[in-house]
Amino acid sequence: MSREARAAGCRAAILVSGSGTNLQAFIDRRDAGRLPLDLALVLSNRADAYGLTRARDAGISTNLIAHGDFASREAFDRAIAARLDDSGIELVILAGFMRILSPWFVRRYAGRILNIHPALLPKYPGLDTHRRALEAGDAAHGSTVHFVTEVLDGGPRVLAGRLAIREDDTPASLMRRVQSLEHRIYPEAAAWFGEGRLAYSDGAAWLDGRRLEEPIVEDLDA
Numbered sequence: 001m002s003r004e005a006r007a008a009g010c011r012a013a014i015l016v017s018g019s020g021t022n023l024q025a026f027i028d029r030r031d032a033g034r035l036p037l038d039l040a041l042v043l044s045n046r047a048d049a050y051g052l053t054r055a056r057d058a059g060i061s062t063n064l065i066a067h068g069d070f071a072s073r074e075a076f077d078r079a080i081a082a083r084l085d086d087s088g089i090e091l092v093i094l095a096g097f098m099r100i101l102s103p104w105f106v107r108r109y110a111g112r113i114l115n116i117h118p119a120l121l122p123k124y125p126g127l128d129t130h131r132r133a134l135e136a137g138d139a140a141h142g143s144t145v146h147f148v149t150e151v152l153d154g155g156p157r158v159l160a161g162r163l164a165i166r167e168d169d170t171p172a173s174l175m176r177r178v179q180s181l182e183h184r185i186y187p188e189a190a191a192w193f194g195e196g197r198l199a200y201s202d203g204a205a206w207l208d209g210r211r212l213e214e215p216i217v218e219d220l221d222a
């Protein structure tokens, strides 16, 4: 890799399994000149992920690594890691990536993997979060950017976007509003990493040299 390519900034890969609207938010912010990251690679485990099309349209290298082609989770993860290493990736951004990563992978990229989970963590790790928040009668819901560790959806939290649940909300309406909030907070948190303001150390997230005991919370009602 040339010195010039490195100078462009922190080389990031975005991993997607689906529509990739969060990926699109990163691309839009890059195109606006406000993303201190080099979006070097988009990787998907699904051939039909629309995120791959978005990446190609944006001139980003893409890679398909189909999990079904591998005998084990770790063999799949090793193939992903090989591709990330080939591209000199320094930050791995999970954006609607639906395969749980093995402890081996998480240790290999310790402190360099971010995920966004559609809930106000530690509430509702796992799947079906919008329905669960509604059924619990919660007043608020949202999404949380966190570092990925071996604990599923349990790594140190960085930034949460929060909105008020409305009387007439359905899982679908909540999902739509949560996604549009994600498009604001996820590139923002990743930008902090690119600027060297955000780091992972001693099992915690640190922002501007301060340990985050709780995530930064933004109230974003649209």
Ligand code: NHR
Residues within 6 Å of the ligand: 094, 097, 098, 099, 100, 101, 102, 103, 106, 115, 116, 117, 118, 126, 127, 148, 149, 150, 151, 152, 153, 154, 155
């Ligand atoms: N990997 C680790 N180690 N830790 C995390 O916190 C991770 C992770 C991989 C993905 C995203 C996560 C979410 O935000 C994420 C966090 C997939 C599943 C899941 O059950 C759960 C949580 C998340 C992503 N996946 C099934 C599996 O067997 C497959 C489901 C499918 O293929 O559709 O991997 O919600």
Ligand code: GAR
Residues within 6 Å of the ligand: 016, 017, 018, 019, 020, 021, 022, 023, 095, 096, 097, 098, 116, 117, 118, 143, 178, 179, 182
């Ligand atoms: C996002 O809402 C993200 O929080 C969620 O999937 C959506 C992906 O949308 N992630 C998970 O549920 C992870 N298990 P996108 O593909 O349009 O960015």
